[in-house]
Amino acid sequence: MDWTEIIVEVDTKDIDTAGNIAQMTVPYGIYIEDYSMLEQEVLEIARIDLIDEELLQQDRTKGKVHIYISPEDNPAEAIAFLKERLEAEGITYRILSDTCDVEGCLENWKKYFHPINIGQRLLIRPVWREDYDPQGRIVLNLEPGLAFGTGTHETTRLCLEALEKYTFDGATMLDVGCGSGILSVAALLLGAKSATGIDIDELAVKSSIENAQRNGVADRYTGIHGNLTDKAQGTYDIITANIVADAIIMLSGDIE
Incomplete structure (x- = not known):
């Protein structure tokens, strides 16, 4: 059965708070896309100064939190919870969702780790x-x-x-x-x-x-x-x- 991938997009200044809220939503893994400090992090982690052009073109002002909902769970409830907590924190957000098979969910985040x-x-x-x-x-x-x-x-x-x-x-x-x-x-x-x-x-x-x-x-x-x-x-x-x-x-x- 398919899983649901929920993507929460927020300003990078709010990405840590959004990530913490995402952790409360499901017990499964999340991953965060945040390119606001791309060059610094690449140098610290990979010790290289050559960065793919596609990464350099990413929006530095926005971050994304990816959340995965199992077939046994209700994605509508998860989205409602996310909206409630994000709004309580005064965070401006955009939420997208799509389905993916479990293998796809497992593979998606690897390119960011x-x-x-x-x-x-x-x-x-x-x-x-x-x-x-x-x-x-x-x-x-x-x-x-x-x-x-x-x-x-x-x-x-x-x-x-x-x-x-x-x-x-x-x-x-x-x-x-x-x-x-x-x-x-x-x-x-x-x-x-x-x-x-x-x-x-x-x-x-x-x-x-x-x-x-x-x-x-x-x-x-x-x-x-x-x-x-x-x-x-x-x-x-x-x-x-x-x-x-x-x-x-x-x-x-x-x-x-």
Whole structure:
């Protein structure tokens, strides 16, 4: 069955807020098109100064958030929610939608996902870019599929930088809302003894387990499909929750 792709176009100054709202809409992955700092980002990420003319012609004043709605979900409800939250934030927007098969949705965003240096030590590298030279960094090979978490979103980047700072050898970690497993796998690569990822989205849990396997840390990773903390037990040295604030507030009473 076909999925629905929803594209939200906003001014680039509002792209981060629109991205956060998109995260609240569905548990699947999103990707963001923002060309406002194209030259700077290309130099930082790819270390090259030759940019395709098609990219240079992109509108620098507008950004787009791409959201994918599964056949089991209602795209009309998602669009209504997006409109309500965007208008509450005073954001001017344009919404487009179309259908795509699941393979098409999985492939669409790959052209926007490139190797990314995080902090002082990490490199997030798409699995289709194994030719990319890590230059001594710790490589996290990633295939997020439709699960949230590629390192491009600001909250994911901040979590990764915090893990780089606070993860110590032998640490135990709980990742609430694990998405692609990017935070759990990063912690394990940085020296954690074990990591447990839990998510309400079965696709996300599957993706996180596969990414742990790709990075050779599957023997130290446990992926759990469940309602966030209701299946997590024990104590942990590190807990991450790269999810929306409302959910964190709701769950805070379950974590001591």
